[in-house]
Amino acid sequence: MxxxxxxxxxxxxxxxxxxxxxxxxxxxxxxxxxxxxxxxxxxxxxxxxTPDPSWLEYDYTRAMLIGALCHAAPESALFLGLGAGNLTQACLKFLPLEDVEAIELRPDVPRLAMEYLGLDDDPRLYVRVGDALELLPSAESADLIFVDLYTDTGPGVGHLAWQFLGDCQQRLNPGGWLVINQWAADDGKPLGAALLRGLYHRHYWECPVKEGNVILLVPADLDQQLNMAELRGRAEALAPRLGYSLQALLDVVRPAS
Known part of the structure; x- marks a missing residue:
């Protein structure tokens, strides 16, 4: 491909x-x-x-899938920002998820995703329309939480909102992972790097991608570690079903800079 x-x-x-x-x-x-x-x-x-809406074309979505694979067997996921829904589709197809919620700001986006972009009306998926910063407190806790709140001018305010980003981590189930699609600054570090280091106590991992983003992999608590050997094993086992390898992205995963 x-x-x-x-x-x-x-x-x-x-x-x-x-x-x-x-x-x-x-x-x-x-x-x-x-x-x-x-x-x-x-x-x-x-x-x-269009022949396969679960195919992840961009490196940043593939890196976010790596974030999902940090969890051995996730049953629930929360997507803050739906877009076309192809990351959601991929997670529904390749992970053992039973309950998935997506919060999307713009009412027409879920409709267009279903009508034109191949988003399935999956019984496991519940879509709510509204501001993720306002609706997060009413969302169920989850094993995986994805933050991807972009507008036509760049990342939404939630990507630099201390309280919101902290609340996202707090809504994780034990052993869960928060996956953030963060803008990259000119130095290659994620936007708001100092804020992120302070908020998450430098206890997270980064995956820079060619689109100019840095995907953050944030565990639920400080005792939780990223087991790269297990992560590589899950990615390798999934590769035949995905139709592509995640190896090149795994090679650039790094501790918080």
């Missing part, structure tokens, strides 16, 4: 849907076998390979 740029180069772009809400423009585009969710002025949010 080539990356999305190579797959779509030279192919005609079709607009499948375009809606405006109080936050601006949402657009769904199709180029060959790929569909894209865009916010605002052509800011790409998600890419879906």
């Amino acid at each position: 080539q990356d999305g740029t190579e797959q779509t180069e030279g192919r005609e772009e079709r607009v499948l849907a375009e809606v405006r809400d109080e936050f601006g423009l949402i657009r769904v585009l199709e180029v060959g076998d790929y569909r894209f969710l865009e916010f605002g002025d052509a800011i790409e949010q998600s890419c879906v390979f």
Whole structure:
């Protein structure tokens, strides 16, 4: 599988849907076998390979899946930010999840994801519309929590909100993992690195990716460690089903910088 740029180069772009809400423009585009969710002025949010919506095209989504594999057998997950839903699809397909909740700010996003982007109406998935910062207190605790709150101008305010990020960790079940798609600063460190180091006591791991993000892997408590040997074993066992290897991303996982 080539990356999305190579797959779509030279192919005609079709607009499948375009809606405006109080936050601006949402657009769904199709180029060959790929569909894209865009916010605002052509800011790409998600890419879906239409023959298999659980296929993770971007390194940052694959790195977030690595975060999910930190847990040996997760039964519950909370997604703060849904987008096209392909990470949610992948987790539902490849993990032993029984209960999944997603909170999405923009009402049209879940509808468009189901209508155009292959998001299944899975009975294990419950989608709520609203601000994740406001709705987090009413969410169930989970084995996995994913934070991916991006707008057409960059990361949402939650990505630098001390109380919110701390509350995300507090809502983890024992042994759980918080996975944050954090913007990378010019020095390659995650946005708000000093805040994150203080909040999580430097007890987390980072996975930098080529899209210019750093995925944070945050355990539920200070006694919990990342067992890289077990993580590599789970990733290797899953690779034939995924159709790609996570090895290159595992090689760059590092302790908090």
